[in-house]
Amino acid sequence: xxxxxxxxxxxxxxxxxxxxxxxxxxxxxxxxxxxxxxxRNQYSxxxxxxxxxxxxxxxxxxxxxxxxxxxxxxQSVEKAIRETCEFRNWELxxxxxxxxxxxxxxxxxxxxxxRVLNALKANATRQIRQDGHWTHDHxxxxxxxxxxxxxxxxxIERATEYVINGQGGEFPELDPRPxxxxxxxxxxxY
Numbered sequence: 001x002x003x004x005x006x007x008x009x010x011x012x013x014x015x016x017x018x019x020x021x022x023x024x025x026x027x028x029x030x031x032x033x034x035x036x037x038x039x040r041n042q043y044s045x046x047x048x049x050x051x052x053x054x055x056x057x058x059x060x061x062x063x064x065x066x067x068x069x070x071x072x073x074x075q076s077v078e079k080a081i082r083e084t085c086e087f088r089n090w091e092l093x094x095x096x097x098x099x100x101x102x103x104x105x106x107x108x109x110x111x112x113x114x115r116v117l118n119a120l121k122a123n124a125t126r127q128i129r130q131d132g133h134w135t136h137d138h139x140x141x142x143x144x145x146x147x148x149x150x151x152x153x154x155x156i157e158r159a160t161e162y163v164i165n166g167q168g169g170e171f172p173e174l175d176p177r178p179x180x181x182x183x184x185x186x187x188x189x190y
Contacts, residue, residue: 014149016093017113018159019104021121021145024138025059025066026100067140068099073133077102080127081120088119093156094163103163105156113147121145 069077074097081104085092094105102124108116121141128134150159 013110014151015153016105016107016150016156016159017116018148018150018163019106019113019117019120019145020101020148021117022101022142023067023069023099023140024064024142025062026068026142064136064138066100069097069140070133072131073128073140074099076128076131076133077124080124083127084119084123090116094160096163105150105159105163113149117145117147 077097078095081095081097081102082092084090085106088108090109090111091107092104093107094103096103102120104120106116121139125134125139125141128140134140148159150156
């Protein structure tokens with residue numbers, strides 16, 4: 001079913017979210033890839049520059065070893081995310097469970113992305129424990145995660161390509177949020 005989204009609707013509800021969450025200890029402050037902190041967590045904010053001293057400090061602060069997912073754990077996480085989307089009637093557009101992070105591109109209607117992120121992480125943890133692939137008391141995930149809003153169909157195309165094929169390089173510009181007074185109307189499948 002195709003709906004015509006007015007500029008006002010687009011300003012309120014994105015077409016999709018790109019949810020990313022990392023395994024514990026796999027991307028720390030000072031990392032050579034750069035990092036984000038509370039003050040630099042706005043759209044298009046530059047990463048904090050690499051800092052070997054800060055990275056070593058961050059490594060010493062870890063409460064347990066960094067987590068790398070095995071193939072069996074990755075399969076459990078994928079199963080949990082697919083089941084969560086089916087149960088909650090969310091449309092899963094793309095999914096990639098890597099050894100050190102997870103990307104899920106999905107449409108959830110009006111639900112806030114924080115709740116989506118929490119549901120995905122909780123159900124992934126439950127499933128890998130249920131399957132006998134995680135016996136620790138602590139979570140395999142780092143705190144928080146990334147919740148990118150996708151506003152256009154072009155953004156969905158770019159995000160899908162990134163999730164499926166685009167790992168390892170610079171994160172691409174997916175799509176800027178359209179201005180509320182834009183005369184452009186977006187057609188979505190949702």
